[in-house]
Amino acid sequence: MKLLLIHSDYIEYEVKDKAISHPEEINIKNDRMEEALTVFVAVEKIDEKSPKQAVLDAGNEIVKTAEQLKVDNIMIYPYAHLSSDLASAKAGKEILVLLEEFFKKTKFIVKRSPFGWYKAFKISCKGHPLSELSREIIPGGEESESLKKERKLSSYWHILTEDGTLHDVGEFNYNNREKLKKFAMYEKEKSRAVKQEPPHVKLMQTLEIADYEPASDAGNMRFYPKGRFIKKLIEEYVTQRVIEYGGLEVETPIMYDMDHPTLSKYLQRFPARQYQIESDKRMFFLRFAACFGQFLMAHDATISYKDLPLKIYELTRYSFRREQSGELTGLRRLRAFTMPDVHSLVSNLDMAMDEFKVRFDLSLSVLKNIGIDIDDIEMALRTTKDFYDKNKEFLVDFVKKLGKPVLLEMWDERIFYFVLKYEFNFVDMSDKASALSTDQIDIENGERYDITFTDNEGKQKHPLILHCSPSGAIERVMYALLEKEAIRMKQGKKPMLPVWLSPTQIRFIPVKDEFVSDCEGFVDDLQKISSYYHIRGDIDDREESVGRKIRDAEKEWIPVIVVAGEKEREEKTFTPRFRNDELGDSNKSYSIQELHELMLGHVKDFTQHKLPLSLYVSKRPRFKG
RNA sequence: GCCGCCGUAGCUUAGCUGGUGGAGCGGCUGAUUCGUAAUCAGCAGGUCAAGGGUUCAAAUCUCUUCGGCGGCUCCA
Helix, strand or coil, rough: EEEEEEEEEEEEEEEEEEEECCCCCCCCEEEEEEEEEEEEEEEEEHHHHHHHHHHHEEEEHHHHHHHHCCCEEHEEEEEEHHHCCCCCHHHHHHHHHHHHHHHHHHCCEEECCCCCCCCCCCCCCCCCCCCEEECCCCCCCCHHHHHHHHHHCCEEEECCCCCCCCCCCCCCCCCCHHHHHHHHHHHHHCCCCCCCCCCCHHHHCCCEEEEECCCCCCCCECCCCCCCCHHHHHHHHHHHHHHHCCCEEECCCCCEECCCCCHHHHHHHCCCCEEEECCEEEEECCCCCCCCHHHHHHHHCCCHHHHHCCEEEEEEEEECCCCCHHHHHHCCCCCEEEEEEEEECCHHHHHHHHHHHHHHHHHHHHHHHHCCCHHHHHEEEEEHHHHHHHHHHHHHHHHHHHHEEEEEECCCCCCEEEEEEEEEEEEECCCEHHHHHEEEEEEEHHHEEEECEEEECCECCEEEEEEHHHHHHHHHHHHHHHHHHHHHHHCCCCCCCCCHHHHCCCCEEEEHHHHHHHHHHHHHHHHHCCCCCCCCEEECCCCCCHHHHHHHHCHHHCCCCEEECCCHHHEEEEECCCCCCCCCCCCCEEHHHHHHHHHHHHHCCCCCCCCCCCCHHHCCCCCCC
16 A cells, blocks of 8 residues: 655545546535645555555554644545556455544544545645655555664664673663663653753853854854853863874864765765855855765875874864754754764774774763763663674673663664764753764775775775764763753752863952952962963952852852951961862861862863953953843 | 744843733942842833734734744754
């Protein structure tokens, strides 16, 4: 049976002449239905063998679509032209009647236009992506291509534990692994319990980190000074780690010719997802990943096997994906995002697997140091059955490294360009999972881009390519950090960004005007201790009460607050308010030198920058209420 | 993109069944010089997201567009 489903504002028809010698007898010559799913049906030979099954399969498929579209009305419309292998007129009519009866038992209101007549009809199609669908129903057993693919994807979800056992996702005992359960359910069922605005949206605004920009396209954010600074620190940290790992940092264009022979093939598979721009009558698309520039560069390079693994790195600001508008939320998913992407060209699968291990450690370490721990993430491994069977030990090693069970998705055959992929996913308060770090073993693009290296026998070969983002999109890392703090707030704890990411690390509050100059001296002393390590202090010199200034500093999540007056001027020691106990003891006194050492422990491994704001709080504009 | 909800000063918001918008925070001015989460007083901020319609009269009803959120879909 062939179906053409049209989500229509209305469908109306008028019966004209007989199309076959003995058409169905009719009472009404015309009819109309509003807000209907119009189902054009061609009954085929194959349906005659098992009419009931055909009706059941078709009916269920139609119900599924109708529920998705939230329509109540269904118009069944015989339409022979959909098939070249039609059932007999008698069988066709019977099956359509059965189909109508199928719907009479459901909540839907169904009408059927008569069989065997030429009819004039008018239809108004809504025109959204789901409004026109075609389906092929093969009764019993065999499913349509798309269904088959879907089924295949959904039936191979497992939990892989450290002992190497594969568990069924549905039957696994999650016990204390609530987040893994949520992640598995999110991936498999796409189901979620909590329905609310993600808390990081309010936080990114009130902390003056980032905000929506109505004058741009949705999903293109503005970053306020503090947000830009935090983002820069993360960007630089990830870059530094990749360079230490051996990545060669490059920069490539953000737009590419849509007609370029290599790229156009790639694009044709996903035509609707890019921004397109015109320049001198040529059409360009904005890059949606760093791959293009790096692959084109590698294509032109002369590479020896001795150079492998060859690691090329770029931090794209930005990559663009025209995600569906309904998918965009805060910093979680954007249309313009900053993506660190390091590719590694390797000679064969063995080298790929060795390299994969190195990068796994890199990703885990990068995330951990940024402030996202193993407890905050759930891992997914995605691979083919073939790869799994041959390399089970290799995969289980990653589970052991992580120290907790992971979600394993397995395909019968390779559907994508990679044979193996891992992701670290952050699961937020709304049970939504978002991928952060990821790495893939790509066995297609070396050839597609005609990248070659010379092996030790002088032969030209295509490398395999690993695609890794050690942190995931920087904006998404910020989302994860904020969501993590939102969870802490809900538990009644004080939220805080990691010290190295806090724009102000120590806030000095003079009790009177006359102590502002002393505070300037303290900030200066802090800076003089080291010309390399910058501990960022500032001064709240506003004409406000001390209580008020402390309150404001707390609202800014400043890790250390120091009130300075007569005592501090005399003794040069301070009794700071530490935001948490790990930073220091709020009942003890510290000298400037000791405060510096305390802070240093939290920042020494990261990139160093001075305060990106005015030293004086009184001289700062407010970017957000 | 689809379905649903929402959009009042920079921010948070009051405004009942239509009768030309009130407040708190923030900002500015003045007073206060203060020791660990909000000092006091005054002033200035609003084509009620934008545009059209209904009406003597629209923040309020209606339509369209834009933006945000939730769900669906999607996530190479």
